[in-house]
Amino acid sequence: MNYGRLNAGLIEELQALLKIPVKYDEESLDRYSRDETAELRAVKPEVVTFPVSTQEVSEIMKFANRHLIPVTPRGAGTGLSGGAVPSCRGIVMSFEKMNRILEFDEANMMITVEPGVITGEIQKLADRHNLVYGGDPCSSESSSIGGNVAENAGGNKVMKYGPTGYHVYGLEVVLPSGEVTFFGGKRLKDVSGLDFVHLMVGSEGTLGIVTKITLRLLPKPKYSVALLVPYPDIDTAIAAVPGLMSGSGVVPTSLEFMDGSSIRATCSFLNIEFPYADAGAHLIIEVEGNSKDSIFDDYVKLGEAAIEAGGLEAFVADNRNTRDKLWKARKSIAEALAAISPVHSMEDVSVPMANIPKLIKRSEEIAKKRGLEMIAFGHA
Structure with a gap:
């Protein structure tokens, strides 16, 4: 596919959609062109964006779709399999600013978060309420939950609790067109349609970009x-x-x-x-x-x-x-x-x-x- 390129005018148009300034200096482009995968640098992006809301993610995707610009979503960049590394230039969409815990539902043992929340923060909050979040990658103190979902990360407790996808019950997703949609929710059992939640989990942002995540928590063992x-x-x-x-x-x-x-x-x-x-x-x-x-x-x-x-x-x-x-x-x-x-x-x-x-x-x-x-x- 022949992708479009970003020029000064398009970058200015993109910036007008966002609250936080985009970055396109060489140091930033280099930093956001890699994760922790050894010696893996595909290509540098042309610009890095820092959305603060689902609406901004939607606007970025509409812009990219309109101009045929490739987009690479990025969590904390701690992965070891190149998931956050752009394979084409275009836009890297960093979720480090979308880092809010939106709802802690103790009655239903569910938590809803933005993708930039550090996984360890979810674990600590659950622990304070005598609950446990079963996902426990070794990078839990530095990796983001959005990256864990995108990679279907395993971790130290995968033997008992399974990988990240076992704990994901609901997703808000921005599609490539910019349309915002919702899959799943807080129901423990839902067979009312196709299982789009677990189609998205592990897809590394290729099918859509996750902007909200609802996770199931479990009682903490004594x-x-x-x-x-x-x-x-x-x-x-x-x-x-x-x-x-x-x-x-x-x-x-x-x-x-x-x-x-x-x-x-x-x-x-x-x-x-x-x-x-x-x-x-x-x-x-x-x-x-x-x-x-x-x-x-x-x-x-x-x-x-x-x-x-x-x-x-x-x-x-x-x-x-x-x-x-x-x-x-x-x-x-x-x-x-x-x-x-x-x-x-x-x-x-x-x-x-x-x-x-x-x-x-x-x-x-x-x-x-x-x-x-x-x-x-x-x-x-």
Whole structure:
């Protein structure tokens, strides 16, 4: 398709539609041409806009449709798969100014927000009301909920709560024509038409631009326990993963793996100590529940299954302070690696659980052949 180009006159026309000045200086265009995906820079946009309302988003899309200008919606730019990177020039539409929590409906356990709200703010608000938002990407303190929806982000608790889309019940969407429409709502069950909500989730703004999001919240479990299980090597740790649930009969809330290099990097970066820091790999296994007895049974079963599969020991983190330290270490790995080696490539890949050992083994073979160091960590 032959897209239109923006000239000074069109930029002036676009600016007249918006409250916040557009940006088209080189520094801004460079910044908004990339996300956290290593070495991925498609093209620079011609202009960056900062809408503050659904109406402004609609006006931008009508303008773009009229002049055949491509539009790339952008959340916080923390993604690792290029979702916020423009493939054509045109307009980058940043949602950082649409960052309001619009409604907290405790009675229906629903929250409605704008796409620029940081995911961690939703989690904190839910927590204060003894509720939980199940979406928990490692970037929750910096990623926006709009980006999570666009990518159908997973996260640390995907084992129990599923990816972002499991929690999305309603969307306000601006279509490419500029028309504003609504899908879903606060109903837990709705079979009155096609499931457009989950067609939009994960579509990266290609079908429409999300401007309001209604999320379901859940009752907060009373108790949470994390296990840290060191393994002699990453092969043993990864091979243990598929059998942990079948062997214990327990579905954990979280199941994360980290190889020895990633653990040592984050320990150095945070200046902390870690049990068995010289081990070849670690698993973090977390369980939640409303009964101390049931959660005790669950983590004992998981710990026994983990050790039977080659774990050296099972350390129990049964208080919030210790759990927070474990998760801080896990969530800081990417930042730690960037500090150690500014030149690196990080790939966010997904395979069936049983194929993770094959993925790690083949990646190690490629790294060795190329004379590179491979570091592995992620959601198991």
